[in-house]
Amino acid sequence: MSPTWRRPPLPEETFTDDFGQGEGxxxxxxxxxxxxxxxxxxxxxxxxxxxxxxxxxxxxxxxxxxxxxxxxxxxxxxxxxxxxxxxPPPEPLPYLQPEPMDLDVLFEDGHLIVLNKPAGLTVHPAPGNKDGTLVNGLLHHCPDLPGISGKLRPGIVHRLDKDTTGCIVIAKSQEALVKLQVQIQKRIASREYFAVVHGVPNGDSGTIVGAIGRHPADRKKYAVVSGANGRYACTHWSLVERLGDYSLLRFKLDTGRTHQIRVHCAHMNHPVVGDPTYSRCRKLPVEMPGQALHAVQLGLDHPITRERMVFEAPLPAVMDKLISVLRRRVHQS
Structure with a gap:
């Protein structure tokens, strides 16, 4: 026997307050x-x-x-x-304004949209940063988005750092949002990244397990800390190519902590090239807008049809140029 749904008029003798009255x-x-x-x-x-x-x-x-x-x-x-x-009806976004924005759409239907995010684009607003974010562009592209998931992050399933590029999925309904977030939590969704790092790690693959929390000396940064002071984080890496004094690595996340790949790479003494926070090296073969970190692949089950879907985003031009320059240096040496 399944539940019976209906929308009856509320009996006046049952409630004396405004329960169920008005919009909603x-x-x-x-x-x-x-x-x-x-x-x-x-x-x-x-x-x-x-x-x-x-x-x-x-x-x-x-x-x-x-x-x-x-x-x-x-x-x-x-x-x-x-x-x-x-x-009750969704709370309106009090000050976020839709903004026309060129979005690199990898896939879109009535339930979700997958984008290739460029460097320099913040995903969602924060106090003091309410304009020019991906959410502003999404509000222009998807007019129904304001009613999803909260005041500042409508539809956002997961996030990428401002200067990290690549695949990101946004839900277009509350149902899709909840189901996609569950996939992230239960590792049904898969996320893989490319990064160019300083140095060459030992071996061809490995796993970094280290709790991530606020840096004890610099509260603007994160670091690998004791388990009591951070949240469990696990990153798998494999060596794609040796590039002289640099390496191209591929990462797969078990968890999605803030700055996870960047912090774990710095912890293993191979920080991501161009990382303004976790790398001390400023002399680079190619001028970078930020860290050379790219979300290359995103796999998920469609939240409604349950079809398995895999999306890939091509490397941004500046990262492709960096790899080409490093390869050329290796061949010339």
Whole structure:
């Protein structure tokens, strides 16, 4: 037996407040199972386009009733209980403005968009940086985006650093966002990167495991720290090509911590070329706009059709030039 959904008029004798009134969506459903289940867990299973945290916020705000009474997250549901959920309309973005922007679209449908992000483009706004971000361009490209995932990061599933280039996926609906974020968390989605680093690592492949947290001396940086002071991070690397005093490496992420590849490379004494934060070398064979780090491949299951999809982004011209110059130097030596 599946839950029954309907949108009835709210009986005046049931509520004396404004529950379910005005703009928004009011849903009524019946709990069908013989065994009890917590209210929040069942609602998440029925409204998969909403995250558990968002459902719990609805409950805490008094937007959920069980048999006419305000529910709590741990309220046990029993067969035949009537649950009403009122979902208010999305909060508007207060100051973000859509901006026309040339987007390098690798794929797009009604549920998601995959882009090849250029260097120099910040993904989402932050205090003091509200213009010229990828989100501003996406708001112009996708008018429905403002209602997704929050005030400053609508639709953003994962992020790339400002000067990191390559594949990035953005959800175009709340359902797609939640399902794609789960894929990132459960490692169903795969992310692979190319980077040119200083020096040549020992061996042809390896794994870096090191918790990442704030640098103890410079709070603007991150570093490999003790497990108690950071979050577990795991990066797999393989050597693609030796380039004299440099190397081209390919990385695969198990986790997605802030600056993860950059911090792990610096930790193994092979910082990413051009990294303004974690590399001390400033004399480079090619002028770089930032670190030579590129998200070359993104694999994911389509959040609606479940089809496996793999996207690849070509190397940016400046990184391709850097590799060509280094190869030429090797051949000339």
């Amino acid at each position: 969506e009011l849903l009524t459903l019946t709990y069908p199972k013989p065994l009890p289940m917590r209210l929040d867990r069942w609602l998440v299973s029925q409204r998969k386009e909403q995250s558990r945290a968002r459902i719990q916020k609805f409950i805490d705000a008094g937007y959920v009733r069980v048999n006419g009474k305000a529910g709590k997250a741990k309220t046990p549901l029993r067969q035949g209980d009537e649950v009403q959920l009122w979902m």
